[in-house]
Amino acid sequence: MTPEQWVAAANKMFKQNSSLTYKEVENKLAAAGHKRPSGLTQKGGRNNKRFGFKAPRTSGQNNRRKAQEQTSSSESNAAMKVKDKVRKQDLGVAQASGMPTPHREHLHSQDSAQLITEGAPGDYIDNVPSDIANAKTALESRIRTDYGNKYSVAIGVNNLRVIPKDFFDERVSPDDLPGIDIDETKPLDDQLNKMVKNGNGNGNGNGYVNGNGADTAVPNGNGLSNGVPTNGKAAHVVVDSARGVVTTKPAKSFAEIMAMLAKGLA
Numbered sequence: 001m002t003p004e005q006w007v008a009a010a011n012k013m014f015k016q017n018s019s020l021t022y023k024e025v026e027n028k029l030a031a032a033g034h035k036r037p038s039g040l041t042q043k044g045g046r047n048n049k050r051f052g053f054k055a056p057r058t059s060g061q062n063n064r065r066k067a068q069e070q071t072s073s074s075e076s077n078a079a080m081k082v083k084d085k086v087r088k089q090d091l092g093v094a095q096a097s098g099m100p101t102p103h104r105e106h107l108h109s110q111d112s113a114q115l116i117t118e119g120a121p122g123d124y125i126d127n128v129p130s131d132i133a134n135a136k137t138a139l140e141s142r143i144r145t146d147y148g149n150k151y152s153v154a155i156g157v158n159n160l161r162v163i164p165k166d167f168f169d170e171r172v173s174p175d176d177l178p179g180i181d182i183d184e185t186k187p188l189d190d191q192l193n194k195m196v197k198n199g200n201g202n203g204n205g206n207g208y209v210n211g212n213g214a215d216t217a218v219p220n221g222n223g224l225s226n227g228v229p230t231n232g233k234a235a236h237v238v239v240d241s242a243r244g245v246v247t248t249k250p251a252k253s254f255a256e257i258m259a260m261l262a263k264g265l266a
Contacts, residue, residue: 001034003037003039003040003053006029006034006036006037006040006051007040007051007052007053009029009034010025010026010029010050010051011050011051013025013028014048014049014050018047018048018049020049021049021098021099021100022042022049022051022101022130023095023098024098025051039053039054040052040053040054041053041054042101042130042134043134044134044138047185047186047187048187049131064110065110067113067121068106068110068113068121068122069121069122070120070121070122071119071120071122071123072119072120072122072123076119076120076122076123080122080125083104083125083126083127084104086102086127087102087104087127090102090127099129100129100130100131100132101129101130102127102128102129102130103127103128103129103130103132103133103134104125104127105125105126105127105128105132105133105136105155106121106124106125107124107125107126107154107155107170108121108124108152108154108170109140109152109153111140111144111149111152112152112153112165112168115152115165115168115170116170117169117170117171118170118171119170124170128155131184131185132155132160132184135160135182135184135188136153136155136160136184138188139153139160139162139182139184139188140153142188143162150164150165151163151164151165151179152164152165152168154174154177154179155174156173156174156175156181157173157175158181159181159182159183159184160181160182160183160184161174161175161177161179161180161181161182162179162180162181162182163177163178163179164178164179167179
């Protein structure tokens with residue numbers, strides 16, 4: 001079985017039974033005589049697990065990666081070595097129990113690391129479950145491509161959190177900064193689609209109410225409207241479900257809601 005065939009077979013198992021863990025899929029294929037090939041990585045979140053291939057890095061990516069790994073002191077280097085040791089110890093436990101494996105995750109992506117005011121990017125590394133790390137990477141990619149890379153993605157106490165870069169501060173808990181929570185245990189696309197319908201969308205479309213009170217969606221790319229209701233009244237927009245913050249202002253785009261949060265008006 002080629003690596004491509006192995007990946008196809010593994011991902012087919014996930015589609016047939018999404019409750020399977022990565023280790024269970026690996027064990028099933030290994031029992032059939034097909035061990036996991038090298039050069040693969042785990043992708044997707046808890047509810048959309050899949051295997052894929054690690055992309056080769058360019059020289060520029062290698063240079064940025066090197067800068068991302070830099071620490072500020074010998075104490076930081078020592079702390080990272082302790083975390084590496086703990087991760088290796090926890091790896092076997094997670095694999096044996098079918099739990100998400102620990103992942104060495106930069107708490108601040110390369111896009112946000114330049115905003116750090118204390119220490120160096122390599123000081124902000126922690127061991128997090130692989131499903132959370134994968135969901136964070138997927139959300140960062142979406143923010144980079146769909147929202148002009150204006151927001152930073154952080155790991156809060158209960159959820160991933162999208163924070164306007166104007167208010168980024170590595171010294172403050174993400175939960176205490178302006179932003180919107182994203183539940184990493186749920187499919188990302190479903191949440192983003194829901195945010196569009198609730199008026200918290202990506203701003204790629206503008207729905208407005210015409211003179212007779214009917215919805216008129218005016219697309220400017222993907223045709224997504226911002227969820228203004230047909231009665232012409234303000235939409236109830238849940239800005240932060242974890243905190244129960246609700247506004248009855250007219251439905252706005254995701255970018256507008258984030259701007260309101262940043263200004264403390266929402």
